[in-house]
Amino acid sequence: MKILVMVKQVPDTATRIRINSDGTGIATDGIKWIINPYDEFALEEALRLREKFGGEVVAVALGPSRVEEAIRQSLAMGADRAVHIKTEAELDASLVAEALGAVAREEGFDLILTGKQAVDDDAAQVGARLAVVLGVPQVTVVLKLEVDAESRRVRAERELEGASEMVEAPLPAVLTAQRGLNEPRYPTLPNIMKAKRKPVTVKTLEELGVGTVLQARVMALTLPSERPAGRILEGEPEETVRELVRLLHEEAKVL
Amino acid sequence: MADGILVVLEQAGGKVRRVAYEMLSLAQSLAPGKVSALTFGPDAEATRDGLGRYGADQTVFFGGDAFARYSSDGFGLAVAHAIDQVDPTAVFFPATAWGKDLAPRVAALIQAGLATDCTEVLPASDGRYEAVRPVYAGKALARVAIDTPRQLFSIRPNIHKPVETERAATPLAVDPQVDPAEFQAVVTEVRQSQGGQLELTEAEIIVSGGRGIKAPDNYRILDDLAAVLGAATGSSRPLADEGWVPHSYHIGQTGKVVSPTIYFAIGISGAIQHLAGISGSKYIVAINNDKDAPIFKAANYGIVGDLFKVVPALTREIQALKANE
Numbered sequence A: 001m002k003i004l005v006m007v008k009q010v011p012d013t014a015t016r017i018r019i020n021s022d023g024t025g026i027a028t029d030g031i032k033w034i035i036n037p038y039d040e041f042a043l044e045e046a047l048r049l050r051e052k053f054g055g056e057v058v059a060v061a062l063g064p065s066r067v068e069e070a071i072r073q074s075l076a077m078g079a080d081r082a083v084h085i086k087t088e089a090e091l092d093a094s095l096v097a098e099a100l101g102a103v104a105r106e107e108g109f110d111l112i113l114t115g116k117q118a119v120d121d122d123a124a125q126v127g128a129r130l131a132v133v134l135g136v137p138q139v140t141v142v143l144k145l146e147v148d149a150e151s152r153r154v155r156a157e158r159e160l161e162g163a164s165e166m167v168e169a170p171l172p173a174v175l176t177a178q179r180g181l182n183e184p185r186y187p188t189l190p191n192i193m194k195a196k197r198k199p200v201t202v203k204t205l206e207e208l209g210v211g212t213v214l215q216a217r218v219m220a221l222t223l224p225s226e227r228p229a230g231r232i233l234e235g236e237p238e239e240t241v242r243e244l245v246r247l248l249h250e251e252a253k254v255l
Numbered sequence B: 001m002a003d004g005i006l007v008v009l010e011q012a013g014g015k016v017r018r019v020a021y022e023m024l025s026l027a028q029s030l031a032p033g034k035v036s037a038l039t040f041g042p043d044a045e046a047t048r049d050g051l052g053r054y055g056a057d058q059t060v061f062f063g064g065d066a067f068a069r070y071s072s073d074g075f076g077l078a079v080a081h082a083i084d085q086v087d088p089t090a091v092f093f094p095a096t097a098w099g100k101d102l103a104p105r106v107a108a109l110i111q112a113g114l115a116t117d118c119t120e121v122l123p124a125s126d127g128r129y130e131a132v133r134p135v136y137a138g139k140a141l142a143r144v145a146i147d148t149p150r151q152l153f154s155i156r157p158n159i160h161k162p163v164e165t166e167r168a169a170t171p172l173a174v175d176p177q178v179d180p181a182e183f184q185a186v187v188t189e190v191r192q193s194q195g196g197q198l199e200l201t202e203a204e205i206i207v208s209g210g211r212g213i214k215a216p217d218n219y220r221i222l223d224d225l226a227a228v229l230g231a232a233t234g235s236s237r238p239l240a241d242e243g244w245v246p247h248s249y250h251i252g253q254t255g256k257v258v259s260p261t262i263y264f265a266i267g268i269s270g271a272i273q274h275l276a277g278i279s280g281s282k283y284i285v286a287i288n289n290d291k292d293a294p295i296f297k298a299a300n301y302g303i304v305g306d307l308f309k310v311v312p313a314l315t316r317e318i319q320a321l322k323a324n325e
């Protein structure tokens, strides 16, 4: 089974966001970069499927040179090799899906796994768009996955509001991973060493025939307004509770 | 000439989620042209009165058993065909599990730009729209332009007010032009989670617990408070990771992003990843025994105290308030 995993590098979730000088993006100096947390679930699931069925896991990442670190980490977790679509350009979900799709077509695949969303743009678009680019079905926000290699079908549980649903689809397909799917492994020292020798193919957007005309663009990025300083009550529980309920009832008028 | 807004929505048993009315009202406040509503399934027709009441000028129903079971690829094609025939300038989807699955599929099919999980849609020049959407889980806000002829938006629930307008929506016949036999990814079963828990992303009030509750059984204290408030229940990530509560409780940058009127953060320290998920709350109320806990910096109201004493007292006080009303 050949599985592609789409890995995005994003700012560490503990990052305090600052706006850059042109007001359309974040200031990236001093940021610690990590693999998008949902992509780790995607990669872990791919590795488990390879352990079960054999085959190959290829990590694909689009972004500037710094993305090499996320690629090395994916290889250290256990991906066999990687493709780096190297670009400094700011792309939108449609172009990212086209570029990843072009690599997927060249590679061929039985299954593609992505994260349910990237925790920087919070778009939750690339997985479904990639499925359309490749003309295959999708199952998004997957909590549990069963793959039947013989009938070439998947059965996945996806999260809904206060419920979940079972979805069945034929392979090849694109699945997007949600927290709960598995517990991602940590790279071991020997695997970190081995990862240094695993092959990484570098591609450019030109080679893949992908342009840079955006469908959607960020015109301005701003920080949310600060909350006014709160009323913090100290003292005996009975008194503070009475005062809190009075404030919620009379001042905020929400109780 | 493209004109108006098409609102694509889910229904089950003739009922729609509240976000459907929120989207229709928003569309009606924006669109110079007609607001159309599109929904699916055997009970689709039963939603017509409600859709009209909240702003639909016309309705498209892809009814019957063919659309009884959701399929992302099948519904995606049907919506793409509907857009072609209704010819709106903008299309709204709910930013629910259903709409988040469907909207990017449709966007790719018709090669249109999509802004997901928008908290605002604003008129721009030439009858077009812009949107505001939280990014980095609400640590920043992006104003987004969509440059394709058709503009797609998914709308975050619980932000816009449904407004009654008393329209009588007229049915519009549209051919979905798809063969359900060819649907590939198909829903075979829906499982309700136990307890009929209120959905966090749609809740007016949320009672949420953190590691300060010390043991899973103690969540009961929060359940009692939630019961008198009619609130949904949530948690910080560690509680979900430990299995003290279901994963669906997890709020924050890597969990649910919520926008209730009141968010009670109880025994939650206020880590940046947690705060990101609750920044859309109108009021944050913190209960924590450490007066230096970062949650107090984010809170509108707070009590410094032991949650095991404060929360039961709060439950009694609110019970008394409700009894007097």
Ligand SMILES: Cc1cc2nc3c(=O)[nH]c(=O)nc-3n(C[C@H](O)[C@H](O)[C@H](O)COP(=O)(O)OP(=O)(O)OC[C@H]3O[C@@H](n4cnc5c(N)ncnc54)[C@H](O)[C@@H]3O)c2cc1C
Pocket (backbone or CB within 6 Å): A013, A037, B209, B210, B211, B212, B213, B235, B236, B237, B238, B239, B250, B251, B252, B253, B254, B255, B266, B267, B268, B269, B270, B271, B272, B273, B274, B277, B287, B288, B289, B290, B293, B305, B306, B307, B308
């Ligand atoms: C990649 C990544 C993603 C993450 N995503 C999320 C996320 O989405 N959501 C999230 O919540 N976290 C997330 N985290 C974890 C986050 O960093 C914090 O570790 C977590 O939010 C802390 O949870 P807590 O507040 O329940 O626990 P703690 O930080 O341990 O806080 C417990 C609080 O309870 C108080 N307390 C103790 N006893 C009492 C008492 N008797 N009465 C009153 N108060 C009491 C303490 O003073 C303390 O403030 C993420 C972390 C990483 C690395």
Ligand SMILES: Nc1ncnc2c1ncn2[C@@H]1O[C@H](COP(=O)(O)O)[C@@H](O)[C@H]1O
Pocket (backbone or CB within 6 Å): A006, A007, A008, A009, A036, A038, A039, A042, A060, A061, A062, A063, A093, A096, A113, A114, A115, A116, A117, A118, A119, A121, A122, A123, A124, A125, A126, A127
């Ligand atoms: N630049 C990228 N490189 C590789 N994968 C990506 C990239 N952008 C998005 N993805 C994949 O698509 C998923 C959803 O991203 P998004 O639509 O941006 O929320 C991510 O979790 C990744 O798996």
